[in-house]
Amino acid sequence: MYGFNINLTGDMNSVRERVTAALQQEGFGVLTEIDVAATLKKKLDVDRKPYLILGACNPVLANQALAADPDIGLLLPCNVVLREEDDGSITVGFMDPAAVLALVDKEGVEVLATEVRSRLERVRDALAG
Secondary structure, three states: OOOOEEEEEOOOHHHHHHHHHHHHHHEEEEEEEEEHHHHHHHHOOOOOOOOOEEEEOOOHHHHHHHHOHHHHHHOOEEEEEEEEOOOOEEEEEEHHHHHHHHHOOOOOOOHHHHHHHHHHHHHHHHHHH
């Protein structure tokens, strides 16, 4: 599997704020935000439920990853998806850095990937509790 998730109640904006705050507690900032629903509406005139992709980055860990392999930037940042479900709940999905960084055959990357995954799991767990 390439990710893990949690299902939350609330509207997209309030869940986005909760996710951003929980990410900050683990040292992540949001570098990018892609509003997929708005983009598809603009480009294709397709209506979709709210769907956001947040590009989360922990600068210290990103720096370590780039030191291990300059091309690792192709696999960064860690994407976090927020999508509205049919019942109105919001699913928050986290990219599994261990799965993605398994593509990199460089010393130390596996340990780093495990650390990033642990932090993102703590974000998920904080959102649950």
